[in-house]
Structures are given as structure tokens and as C-alpha cells.
Amino acid sequence: MxxxxxxxxxxxxxxxxxxxxxxxxxxxxxxxxxxxxxxxxxxxxxxxxxxxxxxxxxxxxxxxxxxxxxxxxxxxxxxxxKVLKSSHKTLEKAEIEALISSKLGRKLVVVGASIESDAHTVGIDAIMNIKGYNGHKGLESYHQIEAYNLGAQVACEDLLARALDVGADAILISQVVTQKDLHLRNLTRMVELLELEGVRNNFLLIVGGPRINYELAKELGFDAGFGPGTFAEDVASFMIEQVLINRKGDHDV
Ligand code: B12
CATH class of the missing domain: 3.30.30.60 (D-lysine 5,6-aminomutase beta subunit KamE, N-terminal domain)
Known part of the structure; x- marks a missing residue:
């Protein structure tokens, strides 16, 4: 050849x-x-x-x-x-559970939704629901993760209120509709709201969807972005790595 x-x-x-x-x-x-x-x-x-x-x-x-x-x-x-991409390593579900339990010493708390006008739930369900996607169980099935899936068409304000209420480590957002760059406006709105309320650094802010990639997510002020073919363990690995790096969990341990 x-x-x-x-x-x-x-x-x-x-x-x-x-x-x-x-x-x-x-x-x-x-x-x-x-x-x-x-x-x-x-x-x-x-x-x-x-x-x-x-x-x-x-x-x-x-x-x-x-x-x-x-x-x-x-x-x-x-x-x-050269492509800007996350350097995290995707671990197996059991490794993630062990890491959270041994290193964080409490459950990782995650709140997710499809925001604003977007009614597509299959993506966020694939990541969060217990049955998961394509043979990969979702975050709800992890014993060491407390996962709240708020579903579709959730206003940014309601998502933030819930994240604050449950003391979330991470906010997961799904955006599927990209017509007329609607997703960019919705995602920017979420970042601006967090900044306005002075709580941007309280959370890992993560977005996923068919037209999302890491580079776009970073440009929009998110911590990471995940595209097609993502499984729960991809995002869970990123979250636990970041939470441990930031030592966000120390005060709760
Ligand atoms: C099912 C579907 C619907 C259903 C949704 C039902 C539901 N409960 O979700 C219904 C019928 C309601 C619907 C409505 C509409 N839809 Co629709 N829909 C689809 C369809 C066929 C499948 C989407 C899907 O479920 N994919 C499967 C999931 C598993 O894939 P995924 O979302 O990409 O998720 C993966 C990754 O992206 C990632 N991911 C996704 N979210 C997240 C979040 C996080 C945190 C992470 C880490 C990862 C992650 O992980 C997932 C698993 O790997 C697509 C076409 C297609 N084949 O993709 C059109 C499509 C998305 N729809 C489209 C459109 C236009 C609409 C409507 C505007 C139509 C209309 N004129 O009314 C409305 C919008 C309604 C609204 N307000 O949002 C367009 C969008 C085009 C665009 N450029 O934006 C598409 C692409 C169809 C098309 N070719 O035109 N739709």
C-alpha cells in the first residue's frame, strides 16, 4: 500500500x-x-x-x-x-466510582437539562438516564453520583436555581437545535446568568449536542463540550478529574 x-x-x-x-x-x-x-x-x-x-x-x-x-x-x-481538545482520559464506570469514593469522599452532584426552547431530550437522557445509551449506563446508575435530570425546555434561571439548591458540582446542558445559531444564544445566556449572579466558578459548566465540540464550548465560556458518540463515562471522567484538580469538594469532605 x-x-x-x-x-x-x-x-x-x-x-x-x-x-x-x-x-x-x-x-x-x-x-x-x-x-x-x-x-x-x-x-x-x-x-x-x-x-x-x-x-x-x-x-x-x-x-x-x-x-x-x-x-x-x-x-x-x-x-x-492542531485542535483544542480536552486532555482528560476516559475511565471505566467502576474506576470512576472508585475514584469518587476514595478521592472525593462524597457523592458528585450533577444537574442537567436541555435549556430554553430546545425540546430534544434524547441526548441528555443518553448521558443521564439510568439505562444510558448504546450499552453505556447513564449517570443515574452511578452509586457515587447524585444526578438530577430536569428534562427539556428548562429556563436558564430554573436550572441555576436547582443547581444552587442541591449544591451541584456540575451543570450539564444539552443543545440540539442550531437553527439560526439559537444554541449559541441560549448557551451565552447561561454563561451570562452565572456571571451576573457571581457563581460561574461554583460549577463545572458542560455542554453537549450534535453540533458541539470542545473548542466551541471553551469559546462560549464553558469548561468542556461533548459531541456525537459521547457516553456517560466520558463526561463523568472529565468531571471527577476537574473536581479533584479544583479541590472543589474539600470543604464537604
Ligand atoms: C427526535 C427528534 C425530535 C423529537 C425530539 C423528542 C425528544 N424527546 O427528544 C421532536 C419530534 C420533538 C423534535 C422536534 C423538533 N426538531 Co428534531 N429531531 C429529532 C431527531 C430525529 C433525533 C435527535 C436525537 O434524538 N438524536 C439522538 C441523540 C442520542 O443524539 P444527540 O442529541 O446528538 O446526543 C448525543 C451527543 O450529541 C451528546 N450529547 C447531547 N446532549 C448532551 C449533553 C451533555 C451534557 C453531554 C455531555 C453530551 C450530550 O451525547 C449524546 C449521546 O452520544 C433529529 C435528527 C437526527 N437524526 O439527529 C431531529 C433534529 C435535531 N430536529 C430538528 C428540528 C429542526 C426540530 C424542530 C425545530 C422541528 C420543527 N420545525 O418543529 C423541533 C424543535 C422542537 C424544539 N422546541 O426543540 C433538526 C435540527 C436542525 C438544526 N440545524 O438545528 C434535526 C437535526 C432534524 C433535521 N435534519 O432537520 N425533534
Missing amino acids: SKVDLTQVRPYGDTLNDGIVQLSLTLPLPLSAEAQEAARRWALQSGFQDPKVVHSQDLGEGFSFFVLYARSPVAVDFSSI
């Missing part, structure tokens, strides 16, 4: 470095031969070479969906890429 040049990485389709990609897009046009040609020309004018429509479907109400194969002339220098 030929060696990949990490300074010139291109998409792989049929053979190494052929630059072939698969694109999908929706056009505000009913499906027709002209709409297929519009999809092809859009790809061509976007800089892709030799675009071909390989699948198209009418979505109703004047919209149609397309899948295209095309070739990209662009290569990226992988060797120069």
Missing part, C-alpha cells in the same frame, strides 16, 4: 488520492431533469470536478434532494493541524 503524504491529504473514493467525494444537498425546486442539472452545476460552480447526480428524490412542497459524486482538487496539510 502506498504511503499517505500527511502534508497533502485528499479524499479517498476508489483509489488513493483520487479526491472523490459524495455530496448531498437539497434544492428549493420540484424534482425534474432541470433540477438535477441545477444540482450538477451547483457542484461544478462550487469547485468540484466531474460532478454526477447518482440519486435524486422529490421531497414534496417544491423541494428535491440529491446525492452526487464529484472530485475535489483540494488537499489539506494534516501535519499542521
Whole structure:
């Protein structure tokens, strides 16, 4: 197998470095031969070479969906890429429980919700509910974690009030809807509220969702962000590491 040049990485389709990609897009046009040609020309004018429509479907109400194969002339220098990411190590559930019990000496208290207008609960439930997600039990199943899942459409004020009430170590927020950057406004609102009340440093502030990553979360003033494929042990490992580093729990021990 030929060696990949990490300074010139291109998409792989049929053979190494052929630059072939698969694109999908929706056009505000009913499906027709002209709409297929519009999809092809859009790809061509976007800089892709030799675009071909390989699948198209009418979505109703004047919209149609397309899948295209095309070739990209662009290569990226992988060797120069640096991504801001959390350095914590994800531990097994049993290791986390043992660490909390032996090093913190009390339960870790966590409050979570999907905030403001966001009604999506599956993400926060995947992390917090006892049954968890994809074979990974949620935080409620941890004997050493006191977990309060407030559900969906929780106002920032109500989430903070509950966090203060139960003496939470961490506030977990889920944001799924990103239309018109709604998630950015909601998340900024939460950070501003904590700062206004002078309690930002009382909590680990963590966000998760399909369009969230660590870098975005840090930019918004959160302590960490978790994206697709996160399990309870990922966030639990981060929380216990941070709580122990900050020695937040000392006064309660
Ligand atoms: C189910 C669903 C709904 C259900 C939600 C039911 C419920 N109780 O949750 C209902 C029907 C109510 C719904 C409504 C809407 N939805 Co909806 N919905 C979905 C759908 C199909 C699945 C989402 C889901 O459950 N994913 C599974 C979970 C497990 O994944 P996850 O959320 O990413 O969570 C993981 C990680 O992100 C992370 N994570 C998530 N949260 C957190 C939190 C923390 C603290 C941590 C550590 C990690 C973490 O860990 C999880 C596990 O790994 C998606 C499309 C899709 N296939 O994703 C659309 C989708 C999210 N919905 C969408 C939209 C637009 C809407 C509506 C606005 C539609 C409308 N016009 O009314 C409304 C919004 C209602 C509202 N006020 O919020 C869009 C969002 C687009 C965008 N750019 O924002 C999507 C992407 C569909 C689409 N392609 O258009 N929806």
C-alpha cells in the first residue's frame, strides 16, 4: 500500500488520492431533469470536478434532494493541524466510582437539562438516564453520583436555581437545535446568568449536542463540550478529574 503524504491529504473514493467525494444537498425546486442539472452545476460552480447526480428524490412542497459524486482538487496539510481538545482520559464506570469514593469522599452532584426552547431530550437522557445509551449506563446508575435530570425546555434561571439548591458540582446542558445559531444564544445566556449572579466558578459548566465540540464550548465560556458518540463515562471522567484538580469538594469532605 502506498504511503499517505500527511502534508497533502485528499479524499479517498476508489483509489488513493483520487479526491472523490459524495455530496448531498437539497434544492428549493420540484424534482425534474432541470433540477438535477441545477444540482450538477451547483457542484461544478462550487469547485468540484466531474460532478454526477447518482440519486435524486422529490421531497414534496417544491423541494428535491440529491446525492452526487464529484472530485475535489483540494488537499489539506494534516501535519499542521492542531485542535483544542480536552486532555482528560476516559475511565471505566467502576474506576470512576472508585475514584469518587476514595478521592472525593462524597457523592458528585450533577444537574442537567436541555435549556430554553430546545425540546430534544434524547441526548441528555443518553448521558443521564439510568439505562444510558448504546450499552453505556447513564449517570443515574452511578452509586457515587447524585444526578438530577430536569428534562427539556428548562429556563436558564430554573436550572441555576436547582443547581444552587442541591449544591451541584456540575451543570450539564444539552443543545440540539442550531437553527439560526439559537444554541449559541441560549448557551451565552447561561454563561451570562452565572456571571451576573457571581457563581460561574461554583460549577463545572458542560455542554453537549450534535453540533458541539470542545473548542466551541471553551469559546462560549464553558469548561468542556461533548459531541456525537459521547457516553456517560466520558463526561463523568472529565468531571471527577476537574473536581479533584479544583479541590472543589474539600470543604464537604
Ligand atoms: C427526535 C427528534 C425530535 C423529537 C425530539 C423528542 C425528544 N424527546 O427528544 C421532536 C419530534 C420533538 C423534535 C422536534 C423538533 N426538531 Co428534531 N429531531 C429529532 C431527531 C430525529 C433525533 C435527535 C436525537 O434524538 N438524536 C439522538 C441523540 C442520542 O443524539 P444527540 O442529541 O446528538 O446526543 C448525543 C451527543 O450529541 C451528546 N450529547 C447531547 N446532549 C448532551 C449533553 C451533555 C451534557 C453531554 C455531555 C453530551 C450530550 O451525547 C449524546 C449521546 O452520544 C433529529 C435528527 C437526527 N437524526 O439527529 C431531529 C433534529 C435535531 N430536529 C430538528 C428540528 C429542526 C426540530 C424542530 C425545530 C422541528 C420543527 N420545525 O418543529 C423541533 C424543535 C422542537 C424544539 N422546541 O426543540 C433538526 C435540527 C436542525 C438544526 N440545524 O438545528 C434535526 C437535526 C432534524 C433535521 N435534519 O432537520 N425533534
